[in-house]
Amino acid sequence: MQRVSWPGAGVEGLLDRALRLLDRPRRSVLGIAGAPASGKSTLAALLLAELERKRPGRAVGVGMDAFHLGHRVLVRRGQAEIKGAPETFDAVGYVHLLQRIRTETATVYAPEFDRNIEDSLAHVVEISPAVGLVVTEGNYLLLD
Secondary structure (H helix, E strand, O other), X not given: XXXXXXXXXXXXXXXXXXXXXXXXXXXXXXXXXXXXXXXXXXXXXXXXXXXXXXXXOOEEEEEXXXXXXXXXXXXXXXXXXXXXXXXXXXXXXXXXXXXXXXXXXXXXXXXXXEOOOOEEEEEEEEEOOOOOEEEEEEOOOOOO
């Protein structure tokens, strides 16, 4: 397979884009989409660490995994075996949170998926007014 290259591609290009988004007057959201186990979370974590080094306190991460429906709900619906499929996410809740992140000037709180318990914890990601960029990642960011 031939590698395709374009200006701004790669990790450095992503970092440059993120820094430009931080320079905007409003809060921005940068999405990273890809297949399961393709490195989305790793890339997001590396990007956030570099942003923290360059612009402390200005960027946070909010993963789509935090919008998995709760295990109890999946069991009740008979969907525990397909956890991770598009229909096992609260897509509407995720979209609403992204809208709040983009429009509200007050602190917004977001959930985080805890792999130790395979469930989400509510209100543990604090998105203060100082945050200018939210990096989000997930398998289904490009679905309608």
